[in-house]
Amino acid sequence: MSPARKPTIVLVGHGMVGQRFLERLADLGVTRTARVVVLGEEPRQAYDRVHLTSCFTGATPEDLSLVPDGFMATHGIEARTGDPVTAIDRAARTVTTASGLVVAYDTLVLATGSYAFVPPVPGRDADGCFVYRTVEDVRAISERAGTVRAGVVVGGGLLGLEAAGALTGLGLETHVVEFAPRLMAVQVDEGGGAALRRAVEGLGVVVHTGVGGQEITTDAAGAVTGIALSDGSSVAAGLVVFSAGVRPRDALAREAGLDVGERGGIVVDGRCRTSDPAVYAIGECARAADGVVYGLVAPGYEMAGTAAAHLAGTLGAAAETAPFTGADTSTKLKLLGVDVASFGDAHGRADGCLDVVYADSRAGIYRKLVVGADGTLLGGVLVGDAESYGMLRPLTGSVPPAAPEQLVLPAGLAPAGALGPSALPDEAVVCSCHNVTKGTIRAAVTDGGCASVAEVKGCTRAGTGCGSCVKVLGQLVNEELAAAGVAVDSGLCGCFAQTRQELYEVVRALRITTFRTLLDGYGRPEARGGEGCEVCKPVVASVLASLAPVIGADGYVLDGEQAALQDTNDHFLANMQRNGSYSIVPRVPGGEITPEKLIVIGEVARDFGLYTKITGGQRIDMFGARVDQLPRIWARLVAAGFESGHAYGKALRTVKSCVGSTWCRFGVQDSVRMAIDLELRYRGLRSPHKLKSAVSGCARECAEAMGKDFGVIATANGWNLYVGGNGGATPRHADLLAQDLSDAELVRLIDRFLMFYVRTADRLERTSVWLERMGLDHVRDVVVHDSLGICGELESLMAAHVAGYRDEWAATLDDPERLRRFVSFVNAPDTPDPTVAFTPERDQIRPDLTVLAPEVTG
Numbered sequence: 085m086s087p088a089r090k091p092t093i094v095l096v097g098h099g100m101v102g103q104r105f106l107e108r109l110a111d112l113g114v115t116r117t118a119r120v121v122v123l124g125e126e127p128r129q130a131y132d133r134v135h136l137t138s139c140f141t142g143a144t145p146e147d148l149s150l151v152p153d154g155f156m157a158t159h160g161i162e163a164r165t166g167d168p169v170t171a172i173d174r175a176a177r178t179v180t181t182a183s184g185l186v187v188a189y190d191t192l193v194l195a196t197g198s199y200a201f202v203p204p205v206p207g208r209d210a211d212g213c214f215v216y217r218t219v220e221d222v223r224a225i226s227e228r229a230g231t232v233r234a235g236v237v238v239g240g241g242l243l244g245l246e247a248a249g250a251l252t253g254l255g256l257e258t259h260v261v262e263f264a265p266r267l268m269a270v271q272v273d274e275g276g277g278a279a280l281r282r283a284v285e286g287l288g289v290v291v292h293t294g295v296g297g298q299e300i301t302t303d304a305a306g307a308v309t310g311i312a313l314s315d316g317s318s319v320a321a322g323l324v325v326f327s328a329g330v331r332p333r334d335a336l337a338r339e340a341g342l343d344v345g346e347r348g349g350i351v352v353d354g355r356c357r358t359s360d361p362a363v364y365a366i367g368e369c370a371r372a373a374d375g376v377v378y379g380l381v382a383p384g385y386e387m388a389g390t391a392a393a394h395l396a397g398t399l400g401a402a403a404e405t406a407p408f409t410g411a412d413t414s415t416k417l418k419l420l421g422v423d424v425a426s427f428g429d430a431h432g433r434a435d436g437c438l439d440v441v442y443a444d445s446r447a448g449i450y451r452k453l454v455v456g457a458d459g460t461l462l463g464g465v466l467v468g469d470a471e472s473y474g475m476l477r478p479l480t481g482s483v484p485p486a487a488p489e490q491l492v493l494p495a496g497l498a499p500a501g502a503l504g505p506s507a508l509p510d511e512a513v514v515c516s517c518h519n520v521t522k523g524t525i526r527a528a529v530t531d532g533g534c535a536s537v538a539e540v541k542g543c544t545r546a547g548t549g550c551g552s553c554v555k556v557l558g559q560l561v562n563e564e565l566a567a568a569g570v571a572v573d574s575g576l577c578g579c580f581a582q583t584r585q586e587l588y589e590v591v592r593a594l595r596i597t598t599f600r601t602l603l604d605g606y607g608r609p610e611a612r613g614g615e616g617c618e619v620c621k622p623v624v625a626s627v628l629a630s631l632a633p634v635i636g637a638d639g640y641v642l643d644g645e646q647a648a649l650q651d652t653n654d655h656f657l658a659n660m661q662r663n664g665s666y667s668i669v670p671r672v673p674g675g676e677i678t679p680e681k682l683i684v685i686g687e688v689a690r691d692f693g694l695y696t697k698i699t700g701g702q703r704i705d706m707f708g709a710r711v712d713q714l715p716r717i718w719a720r721l722v723a724a725g726f727e728s729g730h731a732y733g734k735a736l737r738t739v740k741s742c743v744g745s746t747w748c749r750f751g752v753q754d755s756v757r758m759a760i761d762l763e764l765r766y767r768g769l770r771s772p773h774k775l776k777s778a779v780s781g782c783a784r785e786c787a788e789a790m791g792k793d794f795g796v797i798a799t800a801n802g803w804n805l806y807v808g809g810n811g812g813a814t815p816r817h818a819d820l821l822a823q824d825l826s827d828a829e830l831v832r833l834i835d836r837f838l839m840f841y842v843r844t845a846d847r848l849e850r851t852s853v854w855l856e857r858m859g860l861d862h863v864r865d866v867v868v869h870d871s872l873g874i875c876g877e878l879e880s881l882m883a884a885h886v887a888g889y890r891d892e893w894a895a896t897l898d899d900p901e902r903l904r905r906f907v908s909f910v911n912a913p914d915t916p917d918p919t920v921a922f923t924p925e926r927d928q929i930r931p932d933l934t935v936l937a938p939e940v941t942g
Contacts, residue, residue, distance in 0.1 A: 090119045091399065094179055094187055096169045096336070097195035098124035100133055101367035101384035103150045105193060106161060108392035112401050115159040121187055122161060123179065125168035126218060129156075134381060134549070138615055139222040140250045147613055148219075172340035174360055191362055191395060194337060194350060195388075198330035198368035198379065203238065207300030212308030213324045216247045225325060229254040232322025236260075236311050238297050239328035240267040242417065247327045248289050258289045259319050261311065263296040263328075271415055271426040275443055276465040279450035282664050283422040283468060285917075286448070286711075287655070288905070292319070300324055332369045332377050349377040354407025356391035364391045374410040382517040382549060383411030389519070412516045414480075416466075416473045422448070423470035423618070428463025428480040429454050437462055440488040445662045453492050459483045461491075469494040474556035475505070478512035478522070505559045514556055517549025522560060529564035536573055537561050538610075554578050576847065577619035579603060579611035584772065585844045588627050597637040598645055599624045616649075623847050625649035626734055629770040630842055633888030634881060640895055641733075642902060656711055656906060657892055659732045663931035665920050668694070668706040668717055670726035671767060674741045674759030674779075675702030684724040688717055695928045701738035701776070703729060708929055710916050715906050718893045727891040730768060734848075736775045739763035740788070744781030744798070753798030755781035758827070762796070765831070766838065768889045772845040772854075775838070776810070790818045793851040794834055799823065803830045807837055807863070808855030816852040819860050822868055835882040836867045836875050843878070 200215035240262025266277025349371030367384035414427035449468035510523030632639030744755030789795025809818030908917035
């Protein structure tokens with residue numbers, strides 16, 4: 085090489101890993117001293133393949149682009165798209181592209197990625213068969229989906245379930261065929277797979293496990309008509325997506341005589357060099373020094389960094405990095421709305437390890453931690469609730485500061501303070517995609533001057549990969565800022581810089597009626613055009629529902645866009661129970677019920693074989709209904725005058741009562757009448773958390789009103805109003821807000837109190853926590869004394885709710901389209917779910933569980 089000539093680095097492949105390699109070269113100054121040429125196969129530069137599914141819901145390739153504007157020009161990088169390399173001449177040190185272009189190199193870097201594996205089944209090339217890897221694949225699938233009714237995804241792993249979610253979103257009856265005995269067999273164990281399957285099937289996807297595809301069937305024109313399975317069954321479908329794993333794209337290397345693993349993958353050493361020192365390989369095309377081909381982006385990023393640093397060193401730059409000898413394969417993602425995560429030794433293969441398990445199939449939660457005999461956290465599986473993934477994964481390999489029996493509990497059940505960012509050591513890797521430690525994040529704030537999560541992302545790249553660490557990242561940044569006396573970002577989530585209260589005001593003032601309008605108009609710039617997240621979607625859904633009468637929106641929660649925003653139980657207007665069955669909870673205002681209505685409940689329970697229970701909320705709950713039975717059961721209940729009890733939603737549940745002055749010799753007011761009036765007034769009110777109430781007819785407090793969100797106790801002079809109480813894991817007695825109120829005064833103050841709470845509470849904040857945060861004196865000043873001058877607004881909002889109320893189940897039964905969602909299997913709507921089984925007990929039924937009962941075991 086002539087001293088006057090810059091060395092030439094040729095990168096083959098411009099995907100996510102290739103772009104990361106270029107960025108690292110630029111960081112190290114290599115682009116100033118070397119000529120860098122990029123040759124890509126796809127017609128566009130690098131884009132975020134991890135979020136490819138968003139293209140099905142409106143995202144554009146430009147939205148997914150990973151190449152900052154002006155990046156190539158700024159760093160003098162020559163980029164060529166749509167012209168794949170077809171040959172490597174190692175002796176001449178040249179590469180040739182499909183167009184005939186020949187480029188000489190001094191150093192060659194292969195980042196050719198992987199290709200989708202298509203099982204060798206007859207008919208796999210038929211019209212209607214697709215793979216799911218690129219933007220072009222998404223466009224082809226979307227176009228085909230508009231002409232068919234059903235689709236099949238072959239493969240139940242990460243990509244397969246993503247593809248299934250896409251087909252479901254496109255309105256297709258969707259089937260998943262997985263040869264392994266469970267979904268995501270690589271990442272989750274048997275218990276996790278069972279919980280995941282139930283959650284996925286609950287969303288209308290038909291799952292076939294333990295079977296493979298035998299043949300793709302076609303019509304006379306060669307178009308797909310379905311798939312025949314190895315168990316003799318078949319599925320009718322007009323579209324098949326193969327997502328049965330990937331294989332390294334190593335053909336170029338093979339043909340060039342480079343060493344390739346027996347099962348594929350270009351063999352590299354710890355510096356990502358191939359058997360030819362002038363050639364490197366990174367990402368999914370490489371077989372790393374530990375003999376593994378990594379199919380995740382985070383290891384690819386590490387390899388890109390290692391190769392760039394080593395290459396920089398050979399060119400005289402001061403760049404040091406540890407060799408790449410293996411990677412963390414931890415994974416967290418949301419598949420079909422279900423949180424799934426695994427980390428470390430998820431399957432417990434280490435000698436002497438123990439499992440600590442929490443499972444609750446009613447809530448769709450399965451959590452397992454694998455610990456060593458000395459208490460070391462070795463790994464885990466989280467399905468349904470992966471809230472603590474960002475804290476648990478960095479602790480892998482150490483003894484956590486809290487007992488595993490506490491750490492395994494899901495959000496809301498774990499003791500307060502069981503684990504937080506402060507528990508992580510500085511060397512803990514918070515962002516595995518970019519190998520960023522807690523210490524690096526802290527230093528970016530304290531030494532680097534970063535004053536927001538966005539600035540820390542830009543400085544360290546933490547949180548810019550898969551995104552699973554963003555919550556912990558935010559907590560760490562806010563802790564450091566708070567310690568330095570700097571105001572912190574109090575936004576609802578990564579999508580909205582506003583708090584829940586601020587979003588409520590935006591929706592109310594501007595009469596915004598859709599989540600899309602709110603996100604695109606008021607979301608953070610980087611979130612606009614996206615899909616939102618699991619935090620903001622149910623929050624906005626609740627806000628829209630509570631303000632529906634005022635803003636002119638349809639308050640029905642399962643129509644259009646609203647349906648996709650709801651929490652799990654709202655999807656079928658019923659609470660899912662332990663074995664996948666559902667409960668039916670009709671409203672019984674004040675606990676008062678006629679014999680005729682009691683008989684109806686008894687007949688319904690008898691005819692449908694349901695378990696019956698009188699609850700602490702003075703209602704009769706019925707358990708054990710299949711999803712397809714819900715409309716028939718509710719049709720009979722609605723005909724008898726019952727309404728939804730909203731046991732499934734964040735809304736008013738019950739207003740309990742004693743028998744009061746009508747029957748009790750101690751009663752001083754008619755507590756039953758008041759309880760009925762209050763329950764009928766506030767029924768259906770969507771709020772940040774569930775609401776419970778009670779009315780006691782005298783100071784003996786038989787209705788336990790002081791343990792409710794708002795409780796009423798009769799006095800000789802009227803009613804005393806108590807607020808902010810609750811039972812549960814952290815019980816709190818309610819505080820006296822006002823006393824000796826008339827009926828009208830009582831209702832007016834409750835109207836104000838509830839709407840002030842709905843307007844100002846945080847996400848999932850009970851009235852007890854809200855009251856302690858706001859202060860009783862402040863709430864009294866606002867609600868009783870109108871210190872802010874908003875009581876007129878609060879009363880108007882409640883009046884609009886009362887006037888606009890309609891029973892959700894009655895509205896559902898009146899619309900055939902709405903009833904279509906209530907099936908166990910979308911392809912066989914009249915077929916009951918065979919996995920929902922029961923066993924007799926005490927002359928009733930109980931679930932015959934196939935998933936572990938909710939318990940902690942060691």
